[in-house]
Amino acid sequence: VGLITTDLAERALANEPRAVARAMRLVDDRAPGSRELLRALWPHTGRAWILGVTGSPGVGKSTLCDQLIAAYRARGSRVAVVAVDPTSPYSGGAILGDRIRMSRHSTDDGVFIRSLATRGHLGGLSRSARDVVRVFDACGYGVVLVETVGVGQDELEITRTAHTNLVVVAPGMGDDVQALKAGILECADVFAVNKSDREGADAAARDLELMIALATESWRPIVAQCVATSAEGIPELVVALERHRAWAAGTDAGHARRMSRLAEEVRDALREALIEVATEELGERIEQAALEVDARLVDPYTAVDRLTREFRARSIR
């Protein structure tokens, strides 16, 4: 495994398309060797700008991504897209739609589009997305777009891996400001009021501005109106996104945000590792405790306290 992954890492870093694709699959499947691969790639990460694109179904996220790909390609960046579909366990309609909207870039070898579908395990999607983003980052994609509908917990987590979060709304789709999920609102750095060729766009933008006026964070979200199908308003949207990118990279508050997210990731990984070690170490003591709890010899809280103490004592030894 070691030799194969080293070779694969080298070829992916040299940007061989087939190696990049294989690395992606390996990481997405969490196949043997995927950890080694991510380890080998890690020193090459940290250069990409990760832009989350979130919003209700059909607001125009993919069409907007298509425009953003064009804008950043024109600036000379290589662009990757991770299209996350939380709804179907198999590559379903949404992913097909995503690909069609961005199809004019399919022959551009500076653009890589990768779809991710739910596999049914909680937390799995956000971890896959994070790891896939890292592969792109290491392979020299300067801009990585992550498109999600932002409905579930998993997807809210995905927004936490982005440096900048673009929340897309559209007028007259019942997904006006009031209907936005609280978690999505909190993660928004820039709002795009897309489909501004339709009635109600000004009102939606006004509602957002009113809501933002109450924000107390050090970054105040920017609202930009656009029409993704005609590219109207896209240059202004890019300016807004770039302002946030500069804020995230260049201010103490931006740095603090990045650090708190990384700390969170380390804590998550630690939680997972600790539960594995503890389960192995305590073995049948866990089932014993369950029996004692069932027999009302002990309450579950005390039982867990005891197991924790026991685990500590064992690991000190």
Ligand SMILES: Nc1nc2c(ncn2[C@@H]2O[C@H](COP(=O)(O)OP(=O)(O)OP(=O)(O)O)[C@@H](O)[C@H]2O)c(=O)[nH]1
């Ligand atoms: N009138 C108008 N239609 C738009 C605009 N942007 C996108 N659309 C249309 O809206 C529909 C949905 O666009 P998508 O880009 O697929 O939307 P999405 O948010 O990616 O959809 P899902 O991935 O399925 O959630 C398509 O028919 C687009 O052509 C716009 O600015 N104005």
Ligand SMILES: [Mg+2]
């Ligand atoms: Mg889409």
